[in-house]
Amino acid sequence: MSDDTPSGRRQVGSDLIIPVAGIAYAVYYVYSVWDFPPEAQRSGFFLAGLLVALCLIFFVRIGILAARGRVELEFDALLGPPRGRLGRLGFVALIGAYLLTVGTLGFTLTTFSFLFIGSLLAGLKSIRRAAIFAATASLAGWLFFIVLLGTRFPLGPFEALVNMVTSSWR
Amino acid sequence: MTKFTKRTPALIGRRGFLGAAGAVAAAAGTGGLFAPGRALAQEFPSRNIDIIIPTGEGGGADRDARAFASVWGNHLPTNFQFGYYPGAAGQVGYEFYMSREPDAHSLIFANLGPEVIMLALQDTGISVGEDIVYIQQTLSEPMAVWVGPSSPFRTLEELVEEGRRRPLTVAVSRLPHPASIGMLALGEALGIEIVLVPYGGGNPTAMAAITLEVDCAALPVTNSIVLDDQSLVLGIFADENVAPDGTDNAPTVNAALGTSIPALTSSRAWGIHRAAYDAYPERVTRLKESMAATLADPAYVEAVEGAGVPSVFIDPGDEAQAMASAQATIEMARRYRDLLTGS
Amino acid sequence: MNATGLAELFFYSASMWWVIIPAVFIGILMGAIPGFAAHNTIIMLLPLTLAVDVDVALTFMVALYCASHLGGGIPAILLNIPGTGGAAATTLDGYPMSQQGKASKALALSFVASISAGLLTSAVTLFMLQYLSQVGFYIRSVEMVVVMLFGLALIAAIAAKDMIKGLIAGALGLMLGAMGADHIYATPRGTFGILELFDGVPLVPALIGLFAISEALIMLETRTVAPAGAARSMPTWTQTFREIAGAFRHWVLMIWTSLLGLVIGVLPGAGASIAAFVAYQQARVFSRTPEKFGTGHEQGVVAPEAANNGVTTGTLVPLLAIGVPGGSTAAVMMVVLQFHGVPFGPRLFVQDPLLAYGVIMSMFVAYVFMLVTLFPLTRYLSRITVVANYYMAPMIVAFTLVGAFVPRNFMADLTIAVVFGLIGYVARKTGYNVAAILIGVILGPLLERSFLLSMRISGGDWTVFFSSAIGNILWALLAVTLLASPSISLLRRMRRKGDIY
Structure with a gap:
């Protein structure tokens, strides 16, 4: 179980997330192959059965502990220590923002913004150092991933500007 | 037996290698960098041609597409970028191709036999003729x-x-x-x-x-x-x-x-979005002309043989022929639908 | 091949030092960045390899390939992020060693195991290529089912700490691995209609999510990877030398796990991940101290690293001996050979033996050159663990997301990586082992494929799985493996209690 509380009772709320999500996916999977030929179904049915059975055993174990009053339904363990919790949640949100903007802003600008805000959220105190770090790392990343390796990662305004400048040289 | 072109006997020198490495790195990097510069020129192609291959690297489609592109560059001055999108019998590659900008800069290199059968049997929502047009057949085997x-x-x-x-x-x-x-x-x-x-x-x-x-x-x-x-x-x-x-x-x-099974062939062909075909006829014409010129180029015969494919399989066919091959394959797929889908 | 021929071949390959050295550096660097690895890097550098002579191209690719397997272990040890799937098992003990402030020791073990395995297996391959190519005739789909089960047995071992959670993690991985087109009719299953999942769970985004992103989120809770009390200064050259020399104590383990890797590498469709999982599991079973595995045990680093480097030579055997590539990296090499009009398979040995044997010798020479990198890498890289996590965590996320994108160029793979990152984070925080999930994701589809092929071939007859002598031997070994650990522990317990002896 995740954590023992001062009361001596174990927190099990967050322990249930993986089994519940697993069962939900197993049920969806079985639904998705319901009309398929047997060869396409067989392993899915077997695995779904296995996963659900294991999860049920786990629930029974927790149920027994709950009946004895030795567990409590808390999700605290999931969020880590209270210190810096808000920053960590902000970091997760920042990853979401990265996914939403990278297609438009391109590699360099998105990476710069992500590293700048991310390092501050992660506990770096100096804005100046965060800016230097973000600028250095994002430019190095641009040189390595985009210019040298030529990956097809989305290009944005920064890359377009560089293109314009380099084109004018030619 | 297969003919192979002779390997260059001498190694290239250190300087040559480092020079080539630098040139390739620069080309890879600046391929993206200089692209918009070319776009300003209002020419076709204004950027690299993306070649979508709906099977894995190192397979037959990869081999044949590379042999073609190695000569095509002489007739269509641009770079060719290969992308491999295998999965679900080619469905992944086709669906990914359909999601690309239909501006005639993205082409799919098709293996008409298996892929048209897949399109006919699987629920892809992609229809030959309505969504995709095969504009040039290259090889048939x-x-x-x-x-x-x-x-x-x-x-x-x-x-x-x-x-x-x-x-x-x-x-x-x-x-x-x-x-x-x-x-x-x-x-x-x-x-x-x-x-x-x-x-x-x-x-x-x-x-x-x-x-x-x-x-x-x-x-x-x-x-x-x-x-x-x-x-x-x-x-x-x-x-x-x-x-x-x-x-x-x-x-x-x-x-x-002593059977009378119909001839079963598979043709390689270049496919393009129907939307691009309709919106940019002049680009499609340019593509077709350069493809036809490539097929007529003796260097293409060499490239095909060099890749281990007998040149007798080179089978240039225009759009009408490529689409007719595709249609014949659809008919065949319908006949054997039950056995092929397990239904 | 006589001694003169061998020496000639060695010097011929060594004369390519100007190709091998950059390839080794690129390989180590790219291997250490999840998502790039050898296969994708070689594809990206294909214009270069197609432009140069075939000898140079092959030497470059082979050296890069070997070095990438060495590089893959570095982030696995230092940051709990495997650079390649083959290094996933290395995290199990490598990272705990870093957390205990023994990063340079873990790196020494990894490098020594990788290089020794590479040297040994390339030498073995050079002399026994034709015999090795026969392995495919004996280990086919039926036997592959058992080989996969050997790998899956690791889930049970990982689950030893909390059996039910470990098994749930493994079963969840297998369930996720069953996503995508079925192997017979190619109809997509359990994909939520998402095109990018039609070909199954993409391994690299899953790996990056489960290990890199989840680890970055966990890292935010501490200041550095190394413990607060760990030495801030760099190890001296003498200390580094001692650590490297000390790694050779495990020479027996290195030999047999590297040979295991070689044999698994020869099998088409298998690969470094399977080899590393199987080697880790087997090393644990036959160890005198199995209970120490997973806690920062030296053998837990040596076994997977030796095995995944043993695979590198094995992978080339089907291409060289038969003419069919056994894995994706070999398939890209085939593209280069085809482009240059060079035959592959047995004809290569007849028409151009220098090139054919030269490929394997290039591997040997590449590993010799890697020896040079051993000391500086061991000494300096361990410093990464004392870099502040407020720099490391954002950088890991930003750069590994590029790695998630590279193999397939799908933007959706970034989202897939983040989703797996969240799954990995929840799993880590609640005691479900992410390595067990990954084992399921990797081995599940391979197991299903081999199983379905066997069943098709046998006409649905289940006894096919017990129809071959090799298969039955493997079943017996699997049973021994599964029973050995509990039996040995029971004997030890009884011995301690004084019930026996």
Whole structure:
């Protein structure tokens, strides 16, 4: 179980997330192959059965502990220590923002913004150092991933500007 | 037998290598950087041509597309970028291709046989003609049934004889494939049970036949030609064996067994979004002209042979011919729908 | 091949030092960045390899390939992020060693195991190529089912700490691995209609999510990877030398796990991940101290690293001996050979033996050159663990997301990586082992494929799985493996209690 509380009772709320999500996916999977030929179904049915059975055993174990009053339904363990919790949640949100903007802003600008805000959220105190770090790392990343390796990662305004400048040289 | 071009005897020097490395790095990097600069010129192509290959790298489509592109660059001055999108019998590649900007800079290099069958049988929402147009056919090759060098079967008759005693296991690349249809038709004609075992690609299929995991393999004939003495071709699903040297002088299936199975071929063809075809006719014309010029270029024959494919399989065909090949394949797929889909 | 021929071949390959050295550096660097690895890097550098002579191209690719397997272990040890799937098992003990402030020791073990395995297996391959190529004739789909089960047995071992959670993690991984087109009819299953999942769970985004992103989120809770009390200064050259020399104590383990890797590498469709999982599991079973595995045990680093480097030579065997590539990196090499009009398979040995044997010798020479990198890498890289996590965590996320994108160029793979990152984070925080999930994701589809092929070939007859001598031997070994650990522990317990002896 995740954590023992001062009361001596174990927190099990967050322990249930993986089994519940697993069962939900197993049920969806079985639904998705319901009309398929047997060869396409067989392993899915077997695995779904296995996963659900294991999860049920786990629930029974927790149920027994709950009946004895030795567990409590808390999700605290999931969020880590209270210190810096808000920053960590902000970091997760920042990853979401990265996914939403990278297609438009391109590699360099998105990476710069992500590293700048991310390092501050992660506990770096100096804005100046965060800016230097973000600028250095994002430019190095641009040189390595985009210019040298030529990956097809989305290009944005920064890359377009560089293109314009380099084109004018030619 | 397959002809191979001779390897350059001398090594390139250190400076040459480092120079080439620098040039390639610069080209890779600036390919993206300078692209908009070219776009300003209002020419076609204004950027690199993206070639979508709906199978994995190192396969037959990759081999043939690269052979074509190595000469195409002389007739269409641009760079060609290859992208591999295998999965779900080609569905992933096709759906990904349909999601690309329809501006005639993205093309799909199709293996008409298996892919058109897939489009006909799977719920992709992509329709040949309505969503995608094949504008140029490049190569056509027949399907072949073959065995590994240690196989106990040395002729098609011996294989069929065994098939009368027990079901024959046949390695195929995938179920929706002309080679699979050929074997099913053969089984139907002779009253023998054929068990198709799909290995998910030409290379693992070949390996299954060579290691005797299955009785034989059915694949486009080039696969066995490239394997040379690691394969023994037993029969060809065609009216005539046009490449006897590379195929152990194998007979056609119909000649060996007295059947009347239609010729089963698969053609490589360049496909383009219908939307791009309609919106940019002048670009499509430019593509077609440069493709036709490539096919007529003796350097293309060399490139094809260099890749291990007999030049006799070069089969230039215009849009009408490519679309007719596709339509014929759709008809065939419908006939064998139940066996190929397990329904 | 006589001694003169061998020496000639060695010097011929060594004369390519100007190709091998950059390839080794690129390989180590790219191997250490999840998502790039050898296969994708070689594809990206294909214009270069197609432009130069085939000898140079092959030497470059082979050296890069070997070095990438060495590089893959570095982030696995230092940051709990495997650079390649083959290094996933290395995290199990490598990272705990870093957390205990023994990063340079873990790196020494990893490098020594990788290089020794590479040297040994390339030498073995050079002499026994034709015999090795026969392995495919004996281990086919039926036997592959058992080989996969050997790998899956690691889930049970990982689950030893909390059996039910470990098994749930493994089963969840297998369930996720069953996503995508089925192996027979190619119809997509359990994909939520998402095109990018039709070909199954993409391994690299899953790996990056489960290990890199989840680890970055966990890292935010501490200041550095190394413990607060760990030495801030760099190890001296003498200390580095001692650590490297000390790694050779495990020479027996290195030999047999590297040979295990070689044999698994020869099998088509298998690969470094399977080899590393199987080697880790087997090393644990036959160890005198199995209970120490997973806690920062030296053998837990040596076994997977030796095995995944043993695979590198094995992978080339089918291409060289038969003419069919056994894995994706070999398939890209085939593209280069085809482009240059060079035959592959047995004809290569007849028409151009120098090139054929030269490929394997290039591997040997590449590993010799890697020896040079051993000391500086061991000494300096361990410093990464004392870099502040407020720099490391954002950088890991930003750069590994590029790695998630590279193999397939799908933007959706970034989202897939983040989703797996969240799954990995929840799993880590609640005691479900992410390595067990990954084992399921990797081995599940391979197991299903081999199982379905066997069943098709046998006409649905279940006894096919017990129909071959090799298969039955493997079943017996699997049973021994599964029973050995509990039996040995029971004997030990009884011995301690004084019930026996």
